[in-house]
Amino acid sequence: MDLYKIFIVEDDEWYGEILQYHLSLNPDYEVTLFKTGKECLSNMSLQPDLVTLDFSLPDLTGDKLFKKIRDINPQLPVIMISSQEDISVAVNLLKLGVSDYLIKDEATKDLLWNSVVRIRETQTLKKEVANLREELGQKYSFDKSIIGQSDALKKVFRMMEKAIKTNINISVSGETGTGKELVAKAIHYNSNRRKKKFIAVNMAAIPLELIESDLFGHEKGAFTGAISRKIGKFEEANGGTLFLDEIAELDLSIQSKLLRVLQERELVRVGGTENIKLDVRLIVATHKDLAEEVRKETFREDLYFRIMGLPISLPPLRERGGDVLILAKHFLDDFAKENALGSIHFTKEAKDKLLQYYFPGNVRELKAMIDLAAVMCENNEIDADDITYTSTKREEVFMAEQKTLRQYTCDIIKYYLNKNDNDVIATSKVLDIGKSTIYKMMQAGELE
Incomplete structure (x- = not known):
């Protein structure tokens, strides 16, 4: 652990x-004594x-020495020690930025x-906050927070690169499930606002x-x-970024008030x-077509143009090709x-099944699917049977795989044969065939 360096500037040697x-009683402190302000300034390269500071030094008054120290290191805390009991002196020094003012007694x-x-x-707290913000910036770097190498995703990265260079609304x-909030965070933590807050609000x-x-x-x-004052999300995000998710769900009565705030700042x-x-x-997000909402008069046109800014369209997972396997x-x-499950891998059949699926829930659905598969698999190997489609929409699951019309016909007949205990006549009546x-499809081996 590095020693905490303290400079004492005091012309009274005793x-x-x-x-x-007294301060050296703490073994973590490295305390150096200087008799003049010039001695202190000449040793500032040691980075205390x-x-x-003694307020009344023979060569430099405390306030002048303080200003010279601030010119060298604006963040360096300084404690002024003085026999001056005039409160106005203390107030003026504290206004200048002195960390504390102590009377000699x-x-x-x-x-x-x-x-x-x-x-x-x-x-220490400030360093921890700075380190956390640095870690967040690394966590939300484009290549670490948004996984994939597809051309569709590279287009998104190019737009994000443009977004971080200015303060334009996004x-x-x-x-x-495509990762809209993840994109918003990545833009914030890679912009010049990363040291301020990122506040996310789901309007729905x-x-x-x-x-x-x-x-x-x-x-x-x-x-x-309302028993006390409450600071709203806009104030909380002041200096930083406000992310309004599902903006299309905002009621018309609030849209006009939001417009005024954005116009007047x-x-x-x-x-x-x-x-x-x-x-x-401001970064807004929606899964709806805002232009269509404007046409339907459920969203104000003037607000639409105010928030549109730089548009970033996230591709659905089914259009990202091999990104499915990279994400998986x-x-x-x-x-x-x-x-602590050790190393787990996918079989070729499992990969093929993942690539064939439609993913109506996108990246969020893929993660849920992989977590479950990791639990269900045997011998640290995920097979096709371990992958369960998690969509709650039956028609989307049915249409998930790319098949020919003949293959879909076989699937439909198989389904109703199973449902009717392999009764061909009952199945033919239900399907009107x-x-x-x-029987011919059975003979051909299509309905095994």
Whole structure:
């Protein structure tokens, strides 16, 4: 563990040594004493983590030395120690950005100890937040967060590259399960707003009577139950990115209020009067055709043009070719690692079955399918029989595989033969075909 470097600048050698000795009782601290401001400045290349300054130095006053230190390292915390008890001096220094102001007396060394502990904890938290944001940026890098190599996906990447260069609004469209929120996060965490918040809101999940308050906030007493002020999602995302999923579900009465906020770049909380300035990057998503919703007059045309910005259309999984197998392996490896299952692989038959499926639920459905297959398989090998189609829509499951009309006809007859205990006559009546047709297909081996 690296030592925490502290510079003490104090012209009273005896007093400085007391402070140095007291702080050095912590073995994690490396404390260096300087008698002048110039000595301190000449050693700033050693990159201290914190500096304490005597306000009345022989060569530089504390406030002037503080400004010179800030010119070198604007983020470096500085504690001012002074015999000045004039409150205005302390206030002015704190306004300049001094981390703490201590009066020289018998309690100073203990107050200094507590101040250093507090500042160090704050620095540690800031580093942890910065590291987490860096990790998020890596996690949501395009090639790690959105898996695939298909041409269809590469087109999406090209649009995302354009999106991160400016603050233009983004509209993401695509079927359910294609990864619209993942794209929104990747854009945010690779943009110049990555150090601020990413706030996601599903418009379809919020009751109509709560949407306005949830988006724009409210003041205490604005309505029954408003027992305190609430900050809305727009304010929460200020400086960052607000992701409004299922934007097409937004009621017309709220659409007009959203339009005003986007036009004015400010809002007024429900029940309030204060205009709150906003700097928010908006990303919206929908699985519907917004242009069609405009034609149906369920979505405002002026809002449509305001939010459209840069459109990004996500391809359904069935149009991404070999990405199905790349994603399947990715999900399988993740699930196996999380559950300590060892190495699991797909048979050729399992891969063929995955490539033939329609995937109405897209990437989300594929993940659920692979997780289940990993549980059901034997000997760490996923076979075709371990892959269960998870769609709840019967017609989509039936049409999932690419077959000829003759093959589909065979499937239909097989289904009704099984249902009717292989009664050919009953099956021919249900399907309105001749029983001779069924017998001929049996003889040809098509209905085994």
